[in-house]
Amino acid sequence: MKLSIIGTGHVGLVTGGCFAEYGHQVVCVDSDARKIDLLRSRRMPIYEPGLEELVLRHVDAGRLRFSTDIKDAVRDGEIIFICVGTPALAGGRADMSYIDKVSRDIAANLEEYRVVVEKSTVPVQTGRNVKMLIGKYVKKDVPFDVASNPEFLREGSAIADTLHPERVVIGVESGRAEELLRKAYAPFNAKIVVTDIHSAELIKHASNAYLAMKISYINAIAAVCEASGADVEQVADGMGMDSRIVRSFLNAGIGYGGYCFPKDVEALIHISQEMGYDFGLLREVQRINLDQRERFVKKVEKELWVIKDKTIGLLGLSFKPNTDDVRESPAIEVAKKLLERGARIRAYDPKGSEKAARILEGVTFCKDPYEAATGADALALVTEWQEFKTLDFARIKGVMAHPTLIDGRNLLDPATMRKLGFTYRSVGRA
Numbered sequence: 431m432k433l434s435i436i437g438t439g440h441v442g443l444v445t446g447g448c449f450a451e452y453g454h455q456v457v458c459v460d461s462d463a464r465k466i467d468l469l470r471s472r473r474m475p476i477y478e479p480g481l482e483e484l485v486l487r488h489v490d491a492g493r494l495r496f497s498t499d500i501k502d503a504v505r506d507g508e509i510i511f512i513c514v515g516t517p518a519l520a521g522g523r524a525d526m527s528y529i530d531k532v533s534r535d536i537a538a539n540l541e542e543y544r545v546v547v548e549k550s551t552v553p554v555q556t557g558r559n560v561k562m563l564i565g566k567y568v569k570k571d572v573p574f575d576v577a578s579n580p581e582f583l584r585e586g587s588a589i590a591d592t593l594h595p596e597r598v599v600i601g602v603e604s605g606r607a608e609e610l611l612r613k614a615y616a617p618f619n620a621k622i623v624v625t626d627i628h629s630a631e632l633i634k635h636a637s638n639a640y641l642a643m644k645i646s647y648i649n650a651i652a653a654v655c656e657a658s659g660a661d662v663e664q665v666a667d668g669m670g671m672d673s674r675i676v677r678s679f680l681n682a683g684i685g686y687g688g689y690c691f692p693k694d695v696e697a698l699i700h701i702s703q704e705m706g707y708d709f710g711l712l713r714e715v716q717r718i719n720l721d722q723r724e725r726f727v728k729k730v731e732k733e734l735w736v737i738k739d740k741t742i743g744l745l746g747l748s749f750k751p752n753t754d755d756v757r758e759s760p761a762i763e764v765a766k767k768l769l770e771r772g773a774r775i776r777a778y779d780p781k782g783s784e785k786a787a788r789i790l791e792g793v794t795f796c797k798d799p800y801e802a803a804t805g806a807d808a809l810a811l812v813t814e815w816q817e818f819k820t821l822d823f824a825r826i827k828g829v830m831a832h833p834t835l836i837d838g839r840n841l842l843d844p845a846t847m848r849k850l851g852f853t854y855r856s857v858g859r860a
């Protein structure tokens with residue numbers, strides 16, 4: 431099939447590459463000429479494991495191409511996937527101006543039947559507005575359908591998530607749109623869930639908010655563990671054996687971050703409010719999440735007494751491992767709090783330093799964890815990169831001013847670290 435993707439961010443680029451992998455002919459369009467130039471010169475605007483190889487392979491095979499012209503997308507694709515951003519505005523409401531603009535541009539170029547699909551995460555009832563807008567701005571009486579097909583990929587494992595989805599949600603209001611979307615997804619061999627458009631939109635927001643709630647829940651339990659002497663890992667393992675609960679997203683730490691959870695929880699609170707429902711539960715999820723960073727900084731403070739003028743080695747900057755994405759990263763927020771208290775920070779991240787350097791001032795960015803630990807009064811582990819698990823901790827101890835390690839992601843084993851001579855603190859573990 432011929433498919434078009436509008437927006438070449440994380441979702442758009444990965445989706446385009448994966449559709450090409452299953453044999454479709456794909457054009458990816460973006461209004462940002464610099465991004466398209468970069469892609470045409472065989473470079474990726476984001477880091478995602480396996481993405482460069484996937485994209486280049488299909489560019490070379492002639493199945494994937496890039497354009498700045500939305501006309502290309504509307505002319506070429508039987509289905510047009512909208513993958514543009516919906517960032518949060520001040521006050522929490524999702525900014526729908528990019529979707530609005532793209533909808534009008536699609537309408538202006540519509541010559542024959544197309545299915546216009548929202549793939550970006552959008553508030554419930556967005557599809558209705560997209561339909562209204564295209565209907566208003568379409569030049570001739572061209573038939574079209576609007577559909578919702580939310581994306582559930584995670585940064586860092588985006589390609590595997592997209593190639594082998596646990597479910598494909600298709601929100602439609604016509605048999606013709608359903609048939610075309612089923613055809614596009616047939617090679618994926620996935621479970622397809624067909625719903626109305628509103629429900630498909632809400633499945634996405636409700637899923638992300640639920641996962642965020644799970645994280646805040648275990649972080650609250652971790653606080654009770656710290657107060658009582660219980661161990662949050664053992665509690666999570668025990669809870670996770672219940673098939674109604676399951677173990678994933680029960681890892682206590684310094685809280686969730688990234689481009690999706692904070693924005694989506696906020697947007698769901700906001701849209702619910704607009705519709706007359708006060709989603710107080712999600713406000714508490716946010717409060718616990720923010721508090722988790724403060725609790726971590728207090729732990730550092732407890733070990734150092736005064737943070738001012740102390741050197742702190744920071745391991746991690748990205749919001750989670752296997753990505754260079756530092757947007758809404760809890761690690762960055764912790765760094766800011768330590769800087770506010772007068773710390774000297776030496777930071778290392780395998781991928782995120784370049785982007786972090788645009789946000790954090792007054793931090794020394796180091797080329798490896800050992801350089802970050804050099805002269806440090808404490809080491810703060812704030813992103814759970816697997817490579818931090820296998821560091822030469824004897825060497826780390828040797829270069830530090832004092833071997834204090836505060837593990838905000840429960841990555842390391844407390845008994846091993848103590849045996850190595852570290853003063854070791856973590857989250858919700860005795």
Ligand code: UGA
Nearest residue numbers: 581582583584585679680681683685686687688690749750
């Ligand atoms: C999330 C969802 O998992 C995807 O299904 C969704 O498609 C995506 O948002 C989106 O809406 O685009 P992502 O933001 O890439 O994906 O990252 P996650 O792996 O979900 O992690 C989010 C945050 O939660 C990270 O900061 C992570 O460190 C934190 N987390 C996760 C915990 O603190 N504890 C856990 O047990 C799990």
